[in-house]
Amino acid sequence: METAAPAAVIVAIDGPSGTGKSSTSKAVAAQLGLSYLDTGAQYRAITWWMVNNGIDLTDPSAVAAVAGKAEIISGTDPAAPTITVDGTDVAGPIRTSEVTSKVSAVSAVPEVRARITELQRSIAASAATAGKGIVVEGRDIGTTVLPDADLKVFLTASPEARAARRSGELKGADVKATQEALIKRDAADSSRKTSPLAKAGDAVEVDTTDLTLQQVIECVVTLVEEKRISQ
Ligand code: DC
Secondary structure, rough: OOOOOOOOOEEEEEEOOOOOOOHHHHHHHHHOOEEEEEEEHHHHHHHHHHHHHHOOOOOOOHHHHOOOOOOOOEEEOOOOOOOEEEEEEEEOOOHHHHHHHHHHHHHHHHHHHHHHHHHHHHHHHHHHHHOOOEEEOOOOHHHHOOOOOOOEEEOOOOHHHHHHHHHHHOOOOOOOHHHHHHHHHHHHHHHOOOOOOOOOOOEEEEEEEEEEHHHHHHHHHHHHHHHHOOO
């Protein structure tokens, strides 16, 4: 007997940095044959372009004026996600400490958010149209970008666990300094006026502090499968 193909599921995964969002989202998408979108990489990419073009990032009107200039293209294969700006591969440059320290200021500008949100919605719509489904990770996906997502997950972890994970990723970075930088960035991302980092009312919260990455992945895969069955 022929079985109907599962509907294209749209999954939103939000939370602060160091909660395992990227690793979890990529693995869940790969395991379930879905596309994957790292929205933080898009905000980093536009920040990289602004730094490269000498834009005064302390002046929101200067940032707003050029919010539409850079052409940002995200590759959504979870096994090999890519990001380019005006045709240049920026996967490495967007992870520098300079971009990391400036991305919150750029991403707080409403014109930047409007532009990147539109891009994200069109990528999610294409994945849905292709019948594939997508995992989209970020800070405001469940609340603002895709409020009708089939499943919303909000990942949390203690500040200590988040800092320890991030300094591990940054190979030997000082845990205390990393923790302070993380807390500062989360405070900026949570307190901005336009679509701050926030848990959607209908999101499932998963505290990852005492879980291994594998356990978090299994938990989210189970949540997606439950949604698919109930659809
Ligand atoms: O996930 P990340 O650390 O690469 O994200 C970089 C920054 O981008 C983060 O400090 C806040 C911003 N961001 C955002 O404002 N909205 C999103 N959906 C994703 C990231």
